[in-house]
Amino acid sequence: MRLLITAGPTREYLDDVRYLSNASSGRMGYAIADAALAAGWDVVLVSGPVDLAPPVGCEFHSVVTTQQMRDTCLQLFPGCDGVIAAAAVCDYRPRERITGKLSKTGGPVTIEMIETDDVLAELGQIKEQRWVVGFALEAQNPRENALQKLRRKNCDWIVLNGPAAIGADTNDVELLAPSGDAVAHWTGTKKDIADQLITWLSAQT
Numbered sequence: 001m002r003l004l005i006t007a008g009p010t011r012e013y014l015d016d017v018r019y020l021s022n023a024s025s026g027r028m029g030y031a032i033a034d035a036a037l038a039a040g041w042d043v044v045l046v047s048g049p050v051d052l053a054p055p056v057g058c059e060f061h062s063v064v065t066t067q068q069m070r071d072t073c074l075q076l077f078p079g080c081d082g083v084i085a086a087a088a089v090c091d092y093r094p095r096e097r098i099t100g101k102l103s104k105t106g107g108p109v110t111i112e113m114i115e116t117d118d119v120l121a122e123l124g125q126i127k128e129q130r131w132v133v134g135f136a137l138e139a140q141n142p143r144e145n146a147l148q149k150l151r152r153k154n155c156d157w158i159v160l161n162g163p164a165a166i167g168a169d170t171n172d173v174e175l176l177a178p179s180g181d182a183v184a185h186w187t188g189t190k191k192d193i194a195d196q197l198i199t200w201l202s203a204q205t
């Protein structure tokens with residue numbers, strides 16, 4: 001089994017020194033990489049900037065922006081059997097990246113933001129026989145929203161978690177199938193959840 005994993009946040013630059021991002025630690029994605037390696041899988045890890053060392057034994061690709069994550073994943077996915085998209089990708093980016101440093105104007109500034117590419121949705125579109133697992137971080141109507149996301153992004157399964165997962169050591173997740181059924185419910189450290197996800201996928205794929 002050769003598994004592609006996305007992990008960590010992405011950054012979207014406003015100018016050469018400022019960026020928009022989020023508080024993702026990358027721990028969930030890295031724990032999944034560790035669990036898959038321990039199960040004897042080949043792991044290809046595409047990661048945004050985090051304070052974690054790449055797991056020993058994985059093929060590691062460091063990226064910064066969403067565009068870089070997308071381009072790297074599209075290139076690597078055809079050589080893999082499946083993908084787990086644990087990255088907290090920036091959904092928007094400034095329309096323009098200013099060269100140098102934006103100076104103060106003495107008044108308010110307006111930044112026009114446009115949507116970034118959806119890495120998982122693009123992988124879902126080209127998946128053919130490969131399997132695709134997404135993550136959904138939902139604050140309201142969690143199951144309904146996660147299921148819509150699963151379908152929109154052509155996932156085989158989606159891991160549903162809440163905002164408490166961001167930056168935390170532990171997590172509480174449900175695994176949803178396209179039917180809408182919760183096929184698993186796991187709580188514990190991110191390592192426990194990663195181990196259970198890989199064990200579960202080993203039995204399915």
Ligand code: CTP
Nearest residue numbers: 085086087089091117118119120134135136137
């Ligand atoms: N994802 C992605 N590329 C994006 C946005 C999200 O690959 N540009 C992936 C994430 O890695 C995750 C899944 O899509 O596996 C869902 O991410 P989430 O942030 O919950 O959903 P969004 O599609 O961003 O929708 P919203 O923010 O409106 O809930």
